[in-house]
Amino acid sequence: MTTTVAPTTPSVSAGGGDRYKWVALFNTTLGVLLVSINESILIIALPDIFRGIRLDPLVPANFFYLLWILLGFMLVTAVLVVTLGRIGDIYGRVRMYNLGFAIFTVFSVLLSVTWLHGAAAGAFIVGMRLGQGVGGAFLFANSPAILTDAFPSNQRGMALGINNIVGVAGMFIGLVVGGLLAPVDWRLVFVVSAPFGILGTAWAYLKLKDNGIRTPARIDWWGNILFAVGLTLVLVGITYGIEPYGASAMGWTSPKVLTELSTGVALLAAFAVVETKVAAPMFRLGLFRIRAFLAGNIASLLAAIGRGGLMFVFVIWLQGIWLPLHGYSFAVTPLWAGIYMLPMTGGFLIAGPISGILSDRYGARPFATSGMVVAALTFVGFDFLPINFSYLPFAGLMLVNGLAMGLFASPNRAAVMNSLPPDQRGAGAGMSGVFQNSAMVLSMGIFFTLIISGIASVLPRSLYGGLVAQHVPVETAALVSHLPPITSLFSALLGYDPIKTILGPAALAKLPAHSAAVLAGRTFFPTLIATPFSDGLTLAFTFGAIACALAAVASLLRGKKYVHAGADAARPVDVAPASAEVEAPVSAAAGHEVASPHDAEVPAVPTGAPAGSAQVGSALER
Numbered sequence: 181m182t183t184t185v186a187p188t189t190p191s192v193s194a195g196g197g198d199r200y201k202w203v204a205l206f207n208t209t210l211g212v213l214l215v216s217i218n219e220s221i222l223i224i225a226l227p228d229i230f231r232g233i234r235l236d237p238l239v240p241a242n243f244f245y246l247l248w249i250l251l252g253f254m255l256v257t258a259v260l261v262v263t264l265g266r267i268g269d270i271y272g273r274v275r276m277y278n279l280g281f282a283i284f285t286v287f288s289v290l291l292s293v294t295w296l297h298g299a300a301a302g303a304f305i306v307g308m309r310l311g312q313g314v315g316g317a318f319l320f321a322n323s324p325a326i327l328t329d330a331f332p333s334n335q336r337g338m339a340l341g342i343n344n345i346v347g348v349a350g351m352f353i354g355l356v357v358g359g360l361l362a363p364v365d366w367r368l369v370f371v372v373s374a375p376f377g378i379l380g381t382a383w384a385y386l387k388l389k390d391n392g393i394r395t396p397a398r399i400d401w402w403g404n405i406l407f408a409v410g411l412t413l414v415l416v417g418i419t420y421g422i423e424p425y426g427a428s429a430m431g432w433t434s435p436k437v438l439t440e441l442s443t444g445v446a447l448l449a450a451f452a453v454v455e456t457k458v459a460a461p462m463f464r465l466g467l468f469r470i471r472a473f474l475a476g477n478i479a480s481l482l483a484a485i486g487r488g489g490l491m492f493v494f495v496i497w498l499q500g501i502w503l504p505l506h507g508y509s510f511a512v513t514p515l516w517a518g519i520y521m522l523p524m525t526g527g528f529l530i531a532g533p534i535s536g537i538l539s540d541r542y543g544a545r546p547f548a549t550s551g552m553v554v555a556a557l558t559f560v561g562f563d564f565l566p567i568n569f570s571y572l573p574f575a576g577l578m579l580v581n582g583l584a585m586g587l588f589a590s591p592n593r594a595a596v597m598n599s600l601p602p603d604q605r606g607a608g609a610g611m612s613g614v615f616q617n618s619a620m621v622l623s624m625g626i627f628f629t630l631i632i633s634g635i636a637s638v639l640p641r642s643l644y645g646g647l648v649a650q651h652v653p654v655e656t657a658a659l660v661s662h663l664p665p666i667t668s669l670f671s672a673l674l675g676y677d678p679i680k681t682i683l684g685p686a687a688l689a690k691l692p693a694h695s696a697a698v699l700a701g702r703t704f705f706p707t708l709i710a711t712p713f714s715d716g717l718t719l720a721f722t723f724g725a726i727a728c729a730l731a732a733v734a735s736l737l738r739g740k741k742y743v744h745a746g747a748d749a750a751r752p753v754d755v756a757p758a759s760a761e762v763e764a765p766v767s768a769a770a771g772h773e774v775a776s777p778h779d780a781e782v783p784a785v786p787t788g789a790p791a792g793s794a795q796v797g798s799a800l801e802r
Contacts, residue, residue: 204330208323209343215316216350224514225362225369227675232366233301245302256313258617265321265610272390273322280318285377287312291370320613325605328597329391333743341536341590352525359515403462410447417441418625424664429636472599475738482731484619486724489627500672504702510677523575527582536590543741544591551588552732559725567710598743634716646708650695
């Protein structure tokens with residue numbers, strides 16, 4: 181038996197309440213920005229971190245640290261967002277958000293103070309990154325729900341748009357920040373978050389209020405455990421699937437990977453069954469019967485897969501081929517890769533808020549759908565570029581891709597949150613977070629697999645021929661050419677010269693001076709890998725275009741503009757009545773927008789009724 185706790189916000193003047201919603205926007209946006217920056221900041225900073233702790237990440241025994249330092253934060257965040265969002269629904273979203281800010285800040289400080297070296301330092305950083313990810317999950321899970329509580333439905337597109345787009349842009353900003361700070365001192369990559377975290381924690385504690393509807397309930401332990409373990413196994417399986425296995429270039433046939441994936445899927449299926457049996461489930465699967473929620477999350481997953489994979493592909497393309505061919509040493513390519521990708525970030529920041537504001541008036545479907553169509557076309561455009569492209573058309577396509585993704589992201593997030601019952605916003609936001617954050621790990625697995633599939637059959641022959649032509653002994657050339665292709669890709673990703681790293685200084689010293697200079701130069705590896713990498717790019721861009729096209733279809737099928745009955749039940753009292761929100765038809769009895777009878781074939785809920793858990797079933801689209 182659950183009882184609904186009404187919003188605790190006192191009556192305030194119009195000016196005071198109006199100020200509060202902006203405080204909520206700026207604070208939650210700071211939190212999401214910090215988390216998203218920390219998701220990507222290590223991609224560029226890893227070489228300096230590993231040098232700082234005296235650990236070679238390319239030694240097979242150390243590959244564990246490379247993968248988990250890079251992906252552990254994302255994995256923990258993806259696994260915990262639903263659980264922590266549901267806990268926010270029960271105990272208060274602001275309370276959980278404040279706790280998350282504090283946890284995130286503490287682990288940011290701890291990450292910067294390690295005195296260890298070697299494998300011990302690697303294990304310490306992995307552990308602290310996992311703890312930092314827990315704090316990030318608290319912030320990700322509750323910030324959209326806090327904003328949805330603070331803003332009326334006719335302003336949520338703007339508010340959630342700013343919050344979401346800044347978060348997405350933070351993924352690209354992190355690349356540049358990591359590249360600037362790590363060469364100075366690798367600890368700065370972690371400690372830079374601390375002062376902002378302290379500010380955000382104090383600010384949130386003093387100024388944020390729990391305006392949301394709380395539904396006290398017992399925690400669904402079985403559901404939480406099954407979901408967390410199942411999703412962890414699936415994401416870990418994907419992570420290790422990109423590792424070599426035996427004679428295979430990748431590990432998808434490994435019994436360990438297959439066991440992790442199959443067990444994870446089975447546990448998630450068991451989770452779905454449990455959630456239909458318990459009185460207070462962690463997540464109400466019936467929410468997926470709301471068309472706007474289901475279609476929006478499917479579109480979000482597909483878009484995030486395309487966006488995340490594109491970032492990894494560009495980093496490898498720029499660092500491994502284009503930048504060295506244009507005179508940059510491998511050591512500085514991580515920083516410059518982040519700088520050259522800034523047009524995409526600019527596109528996000530321009531289109532996101534504008535499309536969010538427009539979607540408040542016209543609904544999400546036209547903007548989100550057209551954004552995904554344009555994004556799919558940019559993937560096709562990237563495939564037509566030569567490997568050694570001119571930067572201007574490349575930057576133009578990145579800008580258009582950023583605009584398209586921004587056009588999609590803000591309206592889609594607002595539509596998803598508007599479709600949720602007020603007492604389920606935390607869990608619903610968490611589920612949306614699972615789709616987005618899992619997509620980062622999933623996209624890395626997919627895009628690395630496609631790239632390696634494209635180069636695995638060609639690279640060994642090209643590498644062998646190129647090494648022998650430079651007087652490398654046949655036995656050495658044969659051994660090197662049969663190393664897993666991912667070794668070369670990760671060398672480029674980390675800013676190392678792949679040939680110098682694979683051959684080693686001792687082997688280069690035995691070669692004629694001219695041959696050693698050629699092999700150690702900036703052009704040998706990029707020229708060697710260009711053709712096979714082009715084949716992999718075609719596969720990756722084709723997949724990205726298909727993913728975005730399917731996201732456009734899902735977005736188109738979301739239905740017309742839909743706002744859940746009681747959508748403004750938890751907002752501050754000073755906001756204008758919902759009846760003046762938009763030009764769409766409004767149900768006089770329910771006070772919520774319905775574009776047509778087919779978009780909300782449900783009984784009307786009286787405006788003054790509490791938006792408790794009993795409303796969930798009545799609001800579902802059939």
